Amino acid sequence: MNTLIEHILDPEGGGGQRRVFPAGGVLFNAGDPADGLYYVKSGEVRIYKMDSQGREVEVVRLEPGDFFGDAVLFVHREFPAFAEAVQDSEVFFLEKGQLLRGLEEVPGLAHDFITLLARKCVTLNQRIEALGLQTVRQRLIQFLLTRCQGRGVCTVELDMKKAELARILGTISETLSRNLKQLQEEGMILVTGRSIRITDCSRLRNEQ
Amino acid sequence: MNTLIEHILDPEGGGGQRRVFPAGGVLFNAGDPADGLYYVKSGEVRIYKMDSQGREVEVVRLEPGDFFGDAVLFVHREFPAFAEAVQDSEVFFLEKGQLLRGLEEVPGLAHDFITLLARKCVTLNQRIEALGLQTVRQRLIQFLLTRCQGRGVCTVELDMKKAELARILGTISETLSRNLKQLQEEGMILVTGRSIRITDCSRLRNEQ
DNA sequence: CGGATTCCTTGACCTGAGTCAATAATGGGG
DNA sequence: CCCCATTATTGACTCAGGTCAAGGAATCCG
Numbered sequence: 345m346n347t348l349i350e351h352i353l354d355p356e357g358g359g360g361q362r363r364v365f366p367a368g369g370v371l372f373n374a375g376d377p378a379d380g381l382y383y384v385k386s387g388e389v390r391i392y393k394m395d396s397q398g399r400e401v402e403v404v405r406l407e408p409g410d411f412f413g414d415a416v417l418f419v420h421r422e423f424p425a426f427a428e429a430v431q432d433s434e435v436f437f438l439e440k441g442q443l444l445r446g447l448e449e450v451p452g453l454a455h456d457f458i459t460l461l462a463r464k465c466v467t468l469n470q471r472i473e474a475l476g477l478q479t480v481r482q483r484l485i486q487f488l489l490t491r492c493q494g495r496g497v498c499t500v501e502l503d504m505k506k507a508e509l510a511r512i513l514g515t516i517s518e519t520l521s522r523n524l525k526q527l528q529e530e531g532m533i534l535v536t537g538r539s540i541r542i543t544d545c546s547r548l549r550n551e552q
Numbered sequence: 553m554n555t556l557i558e559h560i561l562d563p564e565g566g567g568g569q570r571r572v573f574p575a576g577g578v579l580f581n582a583g584d585p586a587d588g589l590y591y592v593k594s595g596e597v598r599i600y601k602m603d604s605q606g607r608e609v610e611v612v613r614l615e616p617g618d619f620f621g622d623a624v625l626f627v628h629r630e631f632p633a634f635a636e637a638v639q640d641s642e643v644f645f646l647e648k649g650q651l652l653r654g655l656e657e658v659p660g661l662a663h664d665f666i667t668l669l670a671r672k673c674v675t676l677n678q679r680i681e682a683l684g685l686q687t688v689r690q691r692l693i694q695f696l697l698t699r700c701q702g703r704g705v706c707t708v709e710l711d712m713k714k715a716e717l718a719r720i721l722g723t724i725s726e727t728l729s730r731n732l733k734q735l736q737e738e739g740m741i742l743v744t745g746r747s748i749r750i751t752d753c754s755r756l757r758n759e760q
Numbered sequence: 761c762g763g764a765t766t767c768c769t770t771g772a773c774c775t776g777a778g779t780c781a782a783t784a785a786t787g788g789g790g
Numbered sequence: 791c792c793c794c795a796t797t798a799t800t801g802a803c804t805c806a807g808g809t810c811a812a813g814g815a816a817t818c819c820g
Contacts, residue, residue, distance in 0.1 A: 401685055403681070416670075418666060419671055420674070447662065454663075458655070458669065461623070461670060461672075462625070464669075466628070466632075469676060471680055472676065475683045
C-alpha cells in the first residue's frame with residue numbers, strides 16, 4: 345500500500361495531481377472517461393449509481409486512505425457511477441499512463457497495487473454477504489459495534505444525518521428510525537439526537 | 553490474462569499442479585489455509601458460505617477460465633468459504649510462493665494479474681447492485697438474456713436442476729418456479745421441462 | 761421571537777420473497 | 791412397465807422492509 349501512496353503523493357516522480365472539492369462537489373459523473381484513479385487524502389467521498397427510476401443507490405463510501413477508480417481503469421473506458429464529496433475533501437488523481445509506467449518501473453509498486461485490489465475484492469465479497477444474508481437490524485448493529493471498540497458502555501456520535509446513515513446501511517430513514525427505536529425498547533441503546541449510547545454491548549454482540 | 557494462464561498450466565516453469573475432482577468433490581473448506589490460487593480448466597465449481605443457521609449461501613460459481621483464491625491469498629491466511637465441484641472438474645493449483653516469484657520474474661504477469669483482479673472487482677460490484685436493487689424477476693430475466701444472444705426467438709437449455717438455478721440467482725426453487733410461471737403467463741417465455749423458449753426477447757429486454 | 765425549512769418519527773398499507781406442507785411430474789432401475 | 795426417489799409446482803402463511811402521508815422536533819435566520 346505504502347509504495348502506491350508515496351507514488352501518488354509525489355508531485356515529481358509519481359505525477360499525482362492534488363484536487364480539492366467542497367462538500368457536495370462532483371468528482372465525476374457516470375459516463376465520464378475513466379482515465380485515472382483517485383486517492384482520498386482527507387474528507388469523504390461517496391460513490392453512487394442511479395437506478396432506472398432515478399433513485400440514487402450508494403455503492404461505497406470512501407474515507408481518507410481509500411482509493412477509487414483503480415479497478416475500473418483496467419476494465420472500462422468510462423466510470424460507471426457518480427462520485428461526490430460528502431465533506432470538503434482533498435484527493436489526489438493519478439493518470440492511467442503514469443500508473444502503468446509506475447507499475448513497470450517502481451519496485452514494489454505492482455505488488456502493493458495487487459494487494460490493494462485484493463483487499464477490495466475481499467471487502468466487496470463481505471458486502472455481498474451482508475446484503476444477501478443480513479437484515480437491516482444486523483447491519484445497524486454491526487455499524488454501531490465497529491464504532492464502540494468493545495467497551496461495555498460507550499457513546500457513538502453520528503457525524504451525519506440519519507438519512508445518510510440509512511443510505512450507508514442500504515436502507516431508508518424510516519426503516520432506520522424503526523430499528524433504532526426497537527433496539528432502544530429492548531434496552532441495548534439509548535438514542536438522543538445524533539448520539540447513541542450503547543448500554544449493552546455484549547447483547548448487541550450476541551446478534552452478531 | 554494470457555500470461556497467467558500460460559504460467560499456471562506450465563508444469564515446468566510455472567509450477568501449477570493439476571488436480572481433478574469428481575462432481576461433489578471438495579476443493580477446500582472454510583478455514584483451510586489459503587496457500588495458493590486455483591484455475592478452472594474444465595467443469596464447474598461453486599463457492600459458498602454458511603450462515604449462522606447453517607444455511608448455505610452461494611457466493612459465486614466458477615466456469616472454465618475462471619480463477620479463485622487470487623484475492624484471498626493477499627489478504628487472509630485462511631479461505632473464508634467452501635469450494636465444491638458441481639461437475640467433474642479439472643483445476644490447476646498455483647502455490648503462493650510460485651505466484652510471487654512469477655510476478656517478479658515473468659514479464660507481463662503482474663499486469664495480467666492486476667487485470668484479473670480488476671475484472672473481479674467490477675464483477676463483484678455489479679453483483680452488489682444486482683442483489684441490492686434488482687428483484688428475483690429481474691435477475692432471472694438477465695440470466696435468460698445472457699444465454700440468448702439478442703435473437704428474437706431462441707431456446708435456453710438449462711443444464712442443471714431448477715433448484716440450482718435458483719441458488720445461482722440468489723433465491724429458492726419455489727420463488728423461481730413462481731417467477732417462471734409468471735413470465736410464461738405474460739407470454740414472454742415458454743417453459744418445457746428444462747428448456748425455456750424465449751418468445752418475446754424485446755419485451756424481456758424492456759424490463760432490463 | 762416567529763416563521764420557514766429541513767430533519768426525524770410514526771402509522772397505515774403493500775409487496776417481494778421466504779417457509780412449510782402438500783401434491784404433481786419426471787425419470788431411472790429392477 | 792411399474793415403483794420409488796428425486797425434482798418441480800402450488801397454496802397458505804408470515805415477515806422484513808419499502809412507500810405514502812401526516813405530524814413533530816430541531817435549526818436557521820431575518
